[in-house]
Amino acid sequence: MNEEELNEALRDVIVRSSPPPSMDPARALGHARRARRRRRMAWAGVTVVTLAVGVGVAPAVANHLGDQGVASGTSTTQTLSSAAPTTRKSNDPWPEGQVDRTATAGPRAVRSVTLMHDLSSAVPPSFSTPDLKYPDGRPMRWPQSQYASSDGEQDYWEYMAVVPVQKDNRVGQLLVQSTTPSGKPAMDPCTFALKFWGGTGGCTMVDVDGKKVGVVTAKEGGSYDQWAAYRHDDGTVVYLAQAEKSDHPGRLPLNQPVFTTRQLAELVTSKEFKIST
Secondary structure, three states: OOHHHHHHHHHHHHHHOOOOOOOOHHHHHHHHHHHHHHHHHHHHHHHHHHHHHHHHOHHHHHHHHHHOOOOOOOOOOOOOOOOOOOEOOOOOOOHHHOOOOEOOOOHHHHHHHHHHHHHHHOOOOOOEOOOOEOOOOOEOOEEEEEEOOOOOOEOOEEEEEEEEEEEOOEEEEEEEEEEOOOOOOOOOHHHHHOOHHHOOEEEEEEEEOOEEEEEEEEOOOOOOOEEEEEEOOOOOEEEEEEEOOOOOOOOEOOOOOOOOHHHHHHHHOOHHHOOOO
């Protein structure tokens, strides 16, 4: 992926993202006052801890440093760091300066762009992934990075990419979604495979070098005909879906799936589609 392709993809992300909500002055003032109170309480706590350490522990620390042969005049410093909360609470601001769930710039936005290009690269040689457009000019290939946690859940992210796949004059569609570890318990591969976009259908367990993959063949009427789901050991969950028909109303559907069931199961376990942070 060259710089021009990356910039174009990032522009697509920005265009597709929702605009920020209008600001309510009263609510903003309330947030500012609460933040100021929290800062005061935090610094008060730091002061108390510092005094306690200075009075009760300083002699012991000084003796220990002396025993280690530290030269006179050498000073040590300790940096206080405030880690981001690991559990989302009501009214928490969106992370990393975002105005909503979607990351439109920075490393997280780049990750979904890379995921989109990796998905395109995985397509068999008999198919292509051209830069097709919808009738209104929007690109049919697009990435998305979003903060996925709800209130009370551990912070986690979803990275998704959609690409059109063409053979002759017919067009289908692929989707890949990688979700960072969410702290949710592991479950049977077919159980979480059927959670993909509320999909329904029959699920088959496929063994890929000892890795258990759930592959669902959907019933009629869904957005995707088939998808595979795999949960990595660290909790990262990946879905890979294919449809012979794209969501472009004017395009003829493919006559065959892009991947076989086995290929779909193998690809969903690949490291290229795993994003854990």
